[in-house]
Amino acid sequence: MVNNWWNFIQFRLFPPTCILCHRPGTGELDLCAGCRAELPRPGPACRRCAEPLASDAGWVCGRCQRRPPAFDRTLTLFRYAAPVDRLILDLKHHRRLANARLLGRLLHMAAADWPACDLLVPVPLHPRRQWRRGFNQSLEIARFAGSALGVPIDTRRCRRVRRTAAQAELSAAARRDNMRGAFTVTGDWTGQHVAIIDDVMTTGATAGELARALKARGAAEVQVWVCARAGIPG
Numbered sequence: 001m002v003n004n005w006w007n008f009i010q011f012r013l014f015p016p017t018c019i020l021c022h023r024p025g026t027g028e029l030d031l032c033a034g035c036r037a038e039l040p041r042p043g044p045a046c047r048r049c050a051e052p053l054a055s056d057a058g059w060v061c062g063r064c065q066r067r068p069p070a071f072d073r074t075l076t077l078f079r080y081a082a083p084v085d086r087l088i089l090d091l092k093h094h095r096r097l098a099n100a101r102l103l104g105r106l107l108h109m110a111a112a113d114w115p116a117c118d119l120l121v122p123v124p125l126h127p128r129r130q131w132r133r134g135f136n137q138s139l140e141i142a143r144f145a146g147s148a149l150g151v152p153i154d155t156r157r158c159r160r161v162r163r164t165a166a167q168a169e170l171s172a173a174a175r176r177d178n179m180r181g182a183f184t185v186t187g188d189w190t191g192q193h194v195a196i197i198d199d200v201m202t203t204g205a206t207a208g209e210l211a212r213a214l215k216a217r218g219a220a221e222v223q224v225w226v227c228a229r230a231g232i233p234g
């Protein structure tokens with residue numbers, strides 16, 4: 001009921017308008033049908049980590065076969081390419097919360113065919129970075145996905161306890177080392193089915209480390225839901 005009223009108020013105040021071309025949106029989305037058709041959809045991909053593959057046979061990529069990540073599967077909306085990259089950067093650096101609303105709703109729609117989860121866990125920022133940015137973009141995306149799905153968000157029991165070096169120039173192995181011990185998870189997660197929410201995934205090192213910490217606390221299954229999948233460098 002609260003949700004219905006909240007939605008009602010939102011739509012009266014901010015009727016859906018295409019974020020990309022400013023024409024009226026379709027349904028509840030801030031996106032028109034024309035712009036939606038042009039977005040960079042992911043092609044065949046590893047069902048574990050969403051790494052692009054040559055063909056779609058439900059395969060797992062070589063990297064996941066050699067070294068399976070702690071998460072069980074990855075749902076990705078888009079490739080990290082124009083104009084999705086701009087949507088994410090504008091959310092992160094210019095606080096365009098309408099972009100979080102769009103991405104969160106698209107995640108909710110995409111997750112409809114996926115195994116249900118009990119909790120959403122947005123990837124936490126280090127408190128200092130969050131203080132500087134003023135918000136956590138993954139939490140903003142998770143809010144919209146969670147309210148549409150009716151799944152609660154846990155922000156209290158997962159913390160980023162270590163500041164990590166920028167990952168952009170690092171190889172996959174160096175990223176894993178860089179992330180080790182970055183998160184602390186508290187409480188009992190026994191039997192919980194969790195979805196980690198992040199804006200962009202590159203090697204999966206961040207989600208992998210958070211998933212490892214969640215499973216160490218008893219989580220039964222950890223999915224990762226990301227708005228965009230970037231190519232692995234090198």
Ligand SMILES: [Zn+2]
Pocket residue numbers: 018019020021022023031032033034035036
């Ligand atoms: Zn449009």
Ligand SMILES: [Zn+2]
Pocket residue numbers: 046047048049050051060061062063064065
């Ligand atoms: Zn993989």
